[in-house]
Amino acid sequence: xxxxxxxxxxxxxxxxxxxxxxxxxxxxxxxxxxxxxxxxxxx
Numbered sequence: 001x002x003x004x005x006x007x008x009x010x011x012x013x014x015x016x017x018x019x020x021x022x023x024x025x026x027x028x029x030x031x032x033x034x035x036x037x038x039x040x041x042x043x
Contacts, residue, residue: 016023
């Protein structure tokens with residue numbers, strides 16, 4: 001399993017887009033967390 005926020009700078013394309021990479025899942029989870037925080041702030 002591979003996780004990482006600065007993938008473009010740290011790993012090859014093969015690792016970033018490989019079968020065991022979960023960077024896009026991680027990015028989606030981060031997006032939902034950011035949206036929840038913004039919603040909480042503006043309520």
